[in-house]
Amino acid sequence: xxxxxxxxxxxxxxxxxxxxxxxxxxxxxxxxxxxxxxxxxxxxxxxxxxxxxxxxxxxxxxxxxxxxxxxxxxxxxxxxxxxxxxxxxxxxxxxxxxxxxxxxxxxxxxxxxxxxxxxxxxxxxxxxxxxxxxxxxxxxxxxxxxxxxxxxxxxxxxxxxxxxxxxxxxxxxxxxxxxxxxxxxxxxxxxxxxxxxxxxxxxxxxxxxxxxxxxxxxxxxxxxxxxxxxxxxxxxxxxxxxxxxxxxxxxxxxxxxxxxxxxxxxxxxxxxxxxxxxxxxxxxxxxxxxxxxxxxxxxxxxxxxxxxxxxxxxxxxxxxxxxxxxxxxxxxxxxxxxxxxxxxxxxxxxxxxxxxxxxxxxxxxxxxxxxxxxxxxxxxxxxxxxxxxxxxxxxxxxxxxxxxxxxxxxxxxxxxxxxxxxxxxxxxxxxxxxxxxxxxxxxxxxxxxxxxxxxxxxxxxxxxxxxxxxxxxxxxxxxxxxxxxxxxxxxxxxxxxxxxxx
Numbered sequence: 001x002x003x004x005x006x007x008x009x010x011x012x013x014x015x016x017x018x019x020x021x022x023x024x025x026x027x028x029x030x031x032x033x034x035x036x037x038x039x040x041x042x043x044x045x046x047x048x049x050x051x052x053x054x055x056x057x058x059x060x061x062x063x064x065x066x067x068x069x070x071x072x073x074x075x076x077x078x079x080x081x082x083x084x085x086x087x088x089x090x091x092x093x094x095x096x097x098x099x100x101x102x103x104x105x106x107x108x109x110x111x112x113x114x115x116x117x118x119x120x121x122x123x124x125x126x127x128x129x130x131x132x133x134x135x136x137x138x139x140x141x142x143x144x145x146x147x148x149x150x151x152x153x154x155x156x157x158x159x160x161x162x163x164x165x166x167x168x169x170x171x172x173x174x175x176x177x178x179x180x181x182x183x184x185x186x187x188x189x190x191x192x193x194x195x196x197x198x199x200x201x202x203x204x205x206x207x208x209x210x211x212x213x214x215x216x217x218x219x220x221x222x223x224x225x226x227x228x229x230x231x232x233x234x235x236x237x238x239x240x241x242x243x244x245x246x247x248x249x250x251x252x253x254x255x256x257x258x259x260x261x262x263x264x265x266x267x268x269x270x271x272x273x274x275x276x277x278x279x280x281x282x283x284x285x286x287x288x289x290x291x292x293x294x295x296x297x298x299x300x301x302x303x304x305x306x307x308x309x310x311x312x313x314x315x316x317x318x319x320x321x322x323x324x325x326x327x328x329x330x331x332x333x334x335x336x337x338x339x340x341x342x343x344x345x346x347x348x349x350x351x352x353x354x355x356x357x358x359x360x361x362x363x364x365x366x367x368x369x370x371x372x373x374x375x376x377x378x379x380x381x382x383x384x385x386x387x388x389x390x391x392x393x394x395x396x397x398x399x400x401x402x403x404x405x406x407x408x409x410x411x412x413x414x415x416x417x418x419x420x421x422x423x424x425x426x427x428x429x430x431x432x433x434x435x436x437x438x439x440x441x442x443x444x445x446x447x448x449x450x451x452x453x454x455x456x457x458x459x460x461x462x463x464x465x466x467x468x469x470x471x472x473x474x475x476x477x478x479x480x481x482x483x484x485x486x487x488x489x490x491x492x493x494x495x496x497x498x499x500x501x502x
Contacts, residue, residue, distance in 0.1 A: 013167050022162045032178035034225030037218040039183020044214055045143050052276040056434050057204050058123050058132045067428030071421040078417020081144035082410045088152045089406025100231040102153035109150035110222040114215030116142040121211040152406050159389045160231045172382040173308035180300030186210045187293045255388045257468035262411035267461030269419035271454045281442045282450040285354040291364050299371030303379045320380050321472045327377035328462040338366040339455035352441045387474050394482045
């Protein structure tokens with residue numbers, strides 16, 4: 001027990017990185033399990049599984065209109081969700097309590113997130129279509145509001161927990177691993193339900209069971225985040241408004257380039273949103289779903305371990321922009337190879353038959369490989385987002401973690417909303433046939449859409465992302481110089497305050 005306590009109380013960065021370090025393993029892991037709780041929620045409510053639940057379970061009575069109905073609901077609720085983020089950002093930045101700005105929300109929001117999530121999956125396919133449309137829309141709004149009250153403070157806390165960029169990268173790395181493990185549990189259960197005697201023919205019950213287990217985990221895990229983390233950044237009473245931060249978005253070239261890159265990333269996200277359909281209808285064997293989900297874990301693991309180690313080793317030579325660009329190039333190459341190598345096995349197989357074992361293995365391998373540059377990119381982008389928060393303080397003299405995180409979250413919500421609605425809409429346009437259990441032979445247009453959306457469309461997205469990243473310039477030495485100015489300003493203000501109090 002003594003060795004465990006010694007480890008938990010030790011610093012996560014033990015080498016001299018030229019800056020003061022703050023985080024212990026206890027605080028780092030406590031924050032990470034909170035991120036894991038978020039992953040459990042998003043895997044149930046924002047992933048491919050909720051699309052399939054909507055179109056092939058709740059709205060199956062609508063027949064050919066199921067896809068367009070689900071797409072419309074996800075579009076308008078997603079837009080509301082994105083707009084809701086900056087509002088929550090302002091609320092967080094204006095919050096002043098004895099527990100800090102972010103931690104009070106981390107204490108209470110998970111209870112409401114969990115309750116609404118369970119209510120969502122109680123929805124029954126046996127109810128009337130009109131009732132299900134109304135019920136689903138109301139619960140989607142509830143999911144959006146409660147999750148935003150949880151998500152924005154959690155993200156902002158990472159920007160406040162330490163000002164050290166290398167330390168933050170390691171925090172993001174550990175969080176990425178924990179989130180990937182815990183977040184995968186609900187997905188693995190739903191995907192693996194196809195292998196279980198009862199849930200094989202009871203898809204709605206598999207979703208509800210997974211939601212209940214996830215809800216319990218979310219409430220339990222976030223207690224550690226609330227109790228064991230510290231907000232270290234200094235905050236003034238006056239913070240920039242949402243309008244001022246959005247205006248600064250267009251004045252700050254690096255921030256704007258990151259914003260545009262996120263918009264192009266929408267094309268890469270479509271593959272994830274149609275993945276369940278890809279496996280069930282193009283591979284014609286939904287049992288592959290569990291393997292497609294599990295094989296993504298190495299990407300999270302490698303990113304969480306290797307990215308912080310590389311950044312720590314490179315030290316002052318670390319360049320987040322070049323790292324980001326390298327990830328995009330690797331992803332482009334892998335997606336093109338995915339299309340070329342798997343084309344015949346996927347598009348040339350006999351109609352109505354499952355893909356061959358060889359093709360199934362190839363799909364699983366390429367799914368795992370393409371996840372690696374994706375997660376490397378996602379992790380380094382977290383530090384780039386933190387740099388934009390530092391930039392706001394450098395420019396205005398005040399920190400606004402909540403608002404700045406909400407601006408980046410805004411683009412993330414737009415990605416999820418439109419990648420989901422576009423993916424579903426495209427399948428609807430091609431004549432996708434909804435079905436809850438068993439297999440249905442889809443037409444050639446639907447199969448082509450599934451193939452292209454999974455392989456070549458993401459490659460186009462990564463290619464477009466390289467354009468704005470060419471102009472991103474808050475990295476390396478420029479960021480360190482900016483932080484020196486910030487610390488000098490803080491010391492000066494602290495000294496002036498001390499003199500005035502005397």
